Amino acid sequence: MLSLHSVNQFYGERHVLWNVDLEMLSGESVCITGAQGTGKTTLLNCITGHLPVQSGSIVWRQGGVAPLHLNDANADTRAALGIGYVPHDRRIFSGLTVEENLQIALRAAGDTQGLVPESTFDLFPELYPLRHSRGASLDDENQQRLALANALVIQPKLLILDEPTRGNNAGFIHKLGDVLLRLNREFGLSILLVEQQMSFIRRVADRFCLLHKGRSVAQGSVAQLDNPRLLPLIHC
Known part of the structure; x- marks a missing residue:
């Protein structure tokens, strides 16, 4: 569905994303996690077309149609393709x-x-x-x-959410989890979210991508997040 290869992004002279790779299949629920300031929201903005990619590629594959390179597509074009986005500021x-x-x-x-x-x-x-x-x-x-x-x-065919639990109480977060699970498992909607709350990640995601200082340092099944080597990189 979505392929990122060697994605780089800068803010001025500051290198924010370093050669990020990500493969997402149709029907998956994938979480991008990591400490604050590691480039998670920047990566989402590159995927949704709200920021240009300095280098690398973002490719969209859907329904047997030829792969479409998104680098030059604006945010509205990506929405029309089926990419829905919920930013953290709503x-x-x-x-x-x-x-x-x-x-x-x-x-x-x-x-x-x-x-x-x-x-x-x-x-x-x-x-x-x-x-x-x-x-x-x-x-x-x-x-x-x-x-x-x-x-x-x-x-949409892909729903992208940036820190959906931020600022919300436990009751609403549980209801939100119910909605995302229903969308993913009952309706087959692919979901990509940025999140740090581990209990929520474990509940709604199948796989994770861990960013540290703008680099993807680990990817795998959510169960692998129990690795004590990885937890400090999420909450440091």
């Missing part, structure tokens, strides 16, 4: 209603009509009675639900 339009937010997400992905299907609210029934409420009036949990719904309304 990026909802606070002055627009829930329904208007969803309509904009659809149009950004190439749906000219922007008609929100009723099924959008099946996963987030809490949002349905709030569909005419402005984003600014929503509490934190419903803003997070709206950010997720914005990514899912385009019916």
Whole structure:
């Protein structure tokens, strides 16, 4: 589904990502983890098209179609291909209603009509009675639900989330885990997330990629994260 080969990125003179490789298969749930400041969000922004890749390649494969190199594709083009993104700061339009937010997400992905299907609210029934409420009036949990719904309304093939548990309470985190598990295991949606909370990673992910100082230093099954050699690199 998604292949990264020798991806490098810089902020000015600072080398942030160093020759990162990642292979993700359709239907997988993969977690990118590591300590703060190791390039995790930068890597997601390269994948979603919000940052250019300095060197290396990002390739998208789907449904028997010829591989597509994404390096020159912008964020809207990648959304139209089926890449949904939930950034850690949510990026909802606070002055627009829930329904208007969803309509904009659809149009950004190439749906000219922007008609929100009723099924959008099946996963987030809490949002349905709030569909005419402005984003600014929503509490934190419903803003997070709206950010997720914005990514899912385009019916993505790959859902990308940046630290979805950050700032949320244990009850909401458990519900979020239920949603991600259902999306992955019941609907077959591929999921790529950045996360540091180990209990959440173990619950929702199949495999991990550990970044340290911008380098991928370990990849494997989530069970391998119990290796005492790796844990200090996640929370240092």
